[in-house]
Amino acid sequence: MTNTVTWARVKSPWVLHFNSGACNGCDIEIVALLTPKYDVERFGVKLEPSPRHADVLLVTGCVTQQCAERLKRVYDQMPQPKFVVAIGACACSGGVFQGNYNVVGGVDKVIPVTAYIPGCPPRPEAILDGVVKLLNALNPPKPKKLSKQEKQAEALKTEQAKQAVAAPEVVVASQVVKSVIEEVKPIVKQ
Amino acid sequence: MIDIWLILRILIFPGFAFILLLTLFCDWIERKLEARIQNRVGPLVAGPAGLFQPLADFIKLLTKEDIEPRDAKKTVFKFAPLVAFTIMVFAICFLPIDGASVLSTGGFSGDLIVILTFSTVASFLLFLSGWASANPYGTISSARVLTQFLGYDIPLFLIALTPAFIVGSLSIFNIASGFTLASGQLVPIILLAPWAFVLFIITMQAELEKDPFDVPDAESELVGGVCTEFTGAKLAFLHLTRDVQIVFGSALVVELFLGGPYGPVFFGVPAFWYSLWFVLKLLAVVIITEYITTLFARLRIDQVLTANWKILLPAAILSLMLTVILVHWVYPLV
C-alpha cells in the first residue's frame, strides 16, 4: 500500500511558485519549464494556483523583509507532505544581495528547505534535474537481495570495522598531539 | 432476494468502476490532446504514455493532509464534494451504455428531465462548496458558478427537448434509438436537426465551465476558483466531479444526438459492440469539446451572460420552433 502511495506522490508533484524578492531571472526560467521545449508536464508536474493544492513550493529570490512573513504564511497553508525547493543563488544564500538592509538572505532562514538548486539563473534543465532528483529521493532505494557469499562477506566487513574503531583512538590522539607540537615549535622559536 | 447480476452491473460494469475508469481515461485524453495542440507532449512518465497520470493525481490527493478552515461551514464543507460526485455518477447510471442502463431497466418516460435535474443539483453543490469555504476567492467564484449554470440551464433544457420532440418521447432509451423514418429505417437525431447539435455542444461547453466559458475557474483573477480552500480527499472528489461532469455531458450528447450505443453488430454478443460504440462516440465528443477549449481565450462574465441571454436563448427557442414545424409537416413525408 505504501508503495502505491509513494508511487502516486512521485508521479504527480504539484508545484506552487513563490517569488520572495527575485530579479525575475529564475522565475522566467521556471515558467519556461512549462513551454514546449522543456515540457515539465511529462513528469506530472502541474503549476497550481493555490497553496492548498500544491506539494512542492518553489521559492526564488533573496527573501526581502516584506516577503519573509508572507513566505512563512504560504508555507503554513500547504498541506503535508510538502517540500521546499530553493531555486537560484539568491534563494540559497542571498546571492548578490547579501548584506543589504532589506534582505534576510536565503530561504532556509525562514522555512526548512529540502533541495537547493544553485545558478544565476539556473538553466531550465538544471531546475528539472533538481526536481527529478528530489522526487527520486522520496523513493528510498530498495535493499538489494544478497547471495549467501555476499552475506558472509558483509558480516566479515562489519566485524573488522568494529575492531578497527576501538584501536586507532589512542594512535590518532597521539598523532594529533605530535602534529600540534610540530606546528607550535617554529612559532614559539620566533 | 439479492440479484448478484444487478450488483455486479452496478459496481463494476457498466456501473461504478467502469465510469471511474472511463473518467480517468477521458482526463488523460484531454491532457494529451491539449498538450499536442500546444506543441508539447503531455504526461509521459506515469505508466505507459502517461496513462496512469490521472490515477496518480487521484491517489496522491487522497493521501494529503486534510485542512479545514476555522470559519468554514462544517457540514457543507465536509460532504458537498462527495455528494456532488455521487449524484453525477448516479445520473450516468440512467443512460443506456451497453444497450441497457446500469439499473437494467428499459428506462421510463421522463428520465431525460430527471437526469438533467441531477446535473443541476450537482452544479448547485459545487456552488455550495465554494460558498462554504470562508475564502473571498471561493465566494466570488461560486457566485459566478451559480450565475453561469443557472443561466445556461434554460437553453440546455430547451435544446435537449428538440430530440424529444422529434422522437415523440421523453425517455432516453427511445431517443437514443433514433427516429424511425417512414421507410422504417432508424436515423440518429443529428441528421435531422444538426443545428440543435451545434447549439447543444456550445451550451454543454458553458455548463461544464470549459473555455471560452471558463470564467469561474479563472486562475488569473480568482486563484483556485471554487476549490481554493479544499485539500486532500475533498479536492480529489471535486476534481473527479468536474471530470465526471464532462463524461456525463458528452454521454448526453451521444445519447441524444448520435444514436446512443446503437450501431452495427458484427459478431458475438451485442452488448460488447454497443459498449464499444458508446465509448468511441463518447471519445469523439470529448475530443471535439477539448478542441474548442484549447482554441479559444476566456470570455468575461458579462460577455458570457450576453452570449447566453441575447444569443443562445433566442437561438434555442427558434430551434425548438423549427423542430416542431418540421416534425408536424415535413418529417412524416420523408
Add this chain to the structure above:
Amino acid sequence: MSNNNIDIVKVIQSKLGDKVQIQLGQLGTAAINVSNGLHREVLKAMLEADEKTGLTAISGVDLGTTLGVLYHVHTSNAFVTIRAEVPKDNPKIQTIVDLIPGAAFHEYEVSDLLGVIFVGNELKGHLVLSENWPEGIYPLRKDVKATEVKLSPAPEEEKAPDIGKLVKIIIGPQHPALLEPEKFAVTVDGEIVTKVEPRIGYVHRGIEKASESRTYVQDVYLVERICGICNACHAYGFVAAVEKILKTQVPERAKYLRVVTLELNRLHSHLLTLGHAGLEIGYETLFQYFWRDREPIMDLIELTSGNRVYASLMTIGGVRRDIKDVDVPKIKTTLEDLRKKIPFYRQVYENEPSIKARMRNVGRLSREDAIKLCVVGPVARGSGYDIDVRKDDPYEAYGEIPFNKIVYKEGDTWARMNVRMDEVEESINIIQYALDHMPKGPFRIDVPRNVIAGESISRNEAPRGELFYYVKSNGTANPERVKVRTPTFANIPSFLQTAIGENIADVPPNFVSLDPCFSCTDR
C-alpha cells in the same frame, strides 16, 4: 503636436535668467540650479512652452549637510535637470504634483528613502521599505549603515472597515497571475472596480545603497540583476553614465555590438510579454506558441554571450566579448525564421474573436492622460504619445541605423500589444542591419579604476520604456550615488487610473499590457 524647434534653455533664460544659475551641457542639455521654491517657476515656464514636457525622475542625493533634490525633466527635444537643495534639519520642499500628476510616486520614493518632505504630497507609511522598518531612519543617507539597522516588530494588520456592499479583493503577493510579489487591494462594487491601492516594496533589495559599497566593475553585475528580463539595458545605462563622467570614446565596433545585445534583449522581452498576455486572458495555446518561438532567441543570447538570461556583455569601455563571423549566419537564419512567424500572430490578433473581446476597449488611456502621467514605452506609444529614446536622443549606433517608431492611437490593451508585436519586427531589422554594417576594430578599451569626481545621466530605451540612470562619482573606486528610475515605476500610476470603472475581469489583461516588472520598480 511636438514643438521640435523650441530652445527650452533660452525660454528659461528669458523668463528667469536672473534668479537661477544655468550650466549648459551638464546632466543633459542643461542643469539649472534653483533655490527656495523656484523649481516650480521653472517647471511652469517649461510646461507653458512645450506641451510634451514630462518628469523623468526625481533623484535625492545626500550632500553632507544638505539633501539635494534633482528634478530630471524631458521635453520634446531636450533634457533638463533642475537642482534644488534642502537642509537636513528641515528637509521641506514644495510639491509639483499639481503641475505634473505623474510626479506623485517619485516624490514618495525620495521621502521614503531620504526623508525629504514634499509639502502638499506627504507620504503616509512606507512606499518601498518594509512595514517593520523603524521610523526616522532613511537608508540612503550616508550615516546609515546597512547592517546596523534594528527592525521594529511589524504592526498589526488592521482589519479593513466594512464599506457596505463594496468588496475588497486582494490580488496578493502570492498569485498565479503575477510572476512577482506585490499587493493590489482592488475595491469592487459588484463587478466594477472603484479603487486600486498598490503596495509595492516586496522586491526592494536596497540595490542603490549596495552600489555605494562596491566598485564600479562589481556594480555592473549588481545593477544588471535589478531585473532579469531587461538586464542588458540596466547594465548599459550604468556603463554609459560612467563613461560620460570618464569622457571615454567607446570604439565603433563596440557600439554596434551593444546595439545587437540591446535588441536581442528587446526581442526576448516582447515575446515574453506577448505570451504572458495570452496566459492572463486564459489563452494557454497562444502562450505556449509565443514561448516556443522565444526559445531560439534565448539560444542566440547564449551564442553571443555564454548565458541564457544574464548576457553580462556590457563593461565600462566596450563589450566583454566579440561576435565571431562564423556565428553571424546562424543569427540571421534564426531571425528570418522568427520573421516568417510574425504574420501568423498578426492575423491572430486581427481576427481572433475572443482576443478582441478581451482586449479591445480595455484599459483605455487617452493621449492627454499619458502625457500628464509621464508614461513611457509601449504604454505611451500605444496611446499616440510618440516618445522613443532611440529616436529622440540617439545613443550608441542607433543614430546610424534606420528603423521606424511604432505608434498606435487607440490607447487600449490591444494597441499596446500590437506596438510590441511590430517592435519585434523592427528589432529583427535593426539587428540584421547592425550585423551587415558592423565596423571592424577593437571592441573594448581600458579605463582607469578610480573614476574622477563628477556626475552624469544616461537614458536608454528598455523594452518597457525609458530607463534612466544618474551616477555621481567622488574620485574613489566606489560610486557616491547611483539612482535608477525604471520604466514600470513611471507606468504604474497609469494603471491605477485606467482600471477604475472597468470590470474586475479586465484587471489582469490591463495589468499585463503595461508589462509590469516589479523587480525593476522596487530595486
